[in-house]
Amino acid sequence: MAWMSWTLPTAMFFITIAVILISMTAWQIISPCIERRGFLPLATTRGDRLFIGLLSSAFIHLAFVALTDVNIAVATALCAIWMIVLMRWG
Incomplete structure (x- = not known):
């Protein structure tokens, strides 16, 4: 049986x-949000935008790995910027 190797980067990812x-x-309990429209073509809540951001960040990383020889840190930086934009104006 093969077991997953819990390396430091893997643990940091899941902890994050x-x-x-x-x-x-906690933010939702303290300050409940309402749906709003941004540049996304649907009304979203903070949780919706987080889910969309995490999912699209995974696809951005997969595209970088599959299609380029660029360091993965570039994809991570691009995803961080994308998450900030999406959470603020999405």
Whole structure:
């Protein structure tokens, strides 16, 4: 049976996702949000924009790995900018 190798980057990834989810839950309890329209073609809440951002960031990383020889840090920086834009104006 093969077991997953829990390297430091893997652990940091899952810890970061857990912290984001806990923070978003606390933010929702403290300050409930309402749906709003931004540049996305649908009304979204903070959680919707987070989900869309995480999913699209995964696809951006996959595209960088599959289609370029550019360092993955460039994709990570691009995804961080994309998440900021999406959460603020999406």
